[in-house]
Amino acid sequence: MTDIFKPINEDLNGTSKTPHDPYATTPPPSSNAGRTALVGLLGGVLSAAGYLVYSRLPDDQKDRFNMQVRSLVESRVNELRGRFNI
Secondary structure (H helix, E strand, O other), X not given: OOHXXXXXXHHHHOOOOOOOOOOOOOOOXXXXXXXXXXXXXXXXXXXXXXXXXXXXXXXXXXHXXXXXXXXXXXXXXXXXXXXXXX
């Protein structure tokens, strides 16, 4: 017998829900929407804080930071191009 067709422990014990139970097929409520909203809110707060830090940098440090980010992005793009033979 494969794992797909093995009975679940609740079925073996006789404690499974009966077919006339209206909530037998209803999945439990999920908190994915709350987690998604929390992650979105956290991302917004972090990006706002990053923008405040970046806006207060002197011009020479902003230029150096921009060059570092461009080189990092360029290296990642080249790596992906190499992987996919583009």
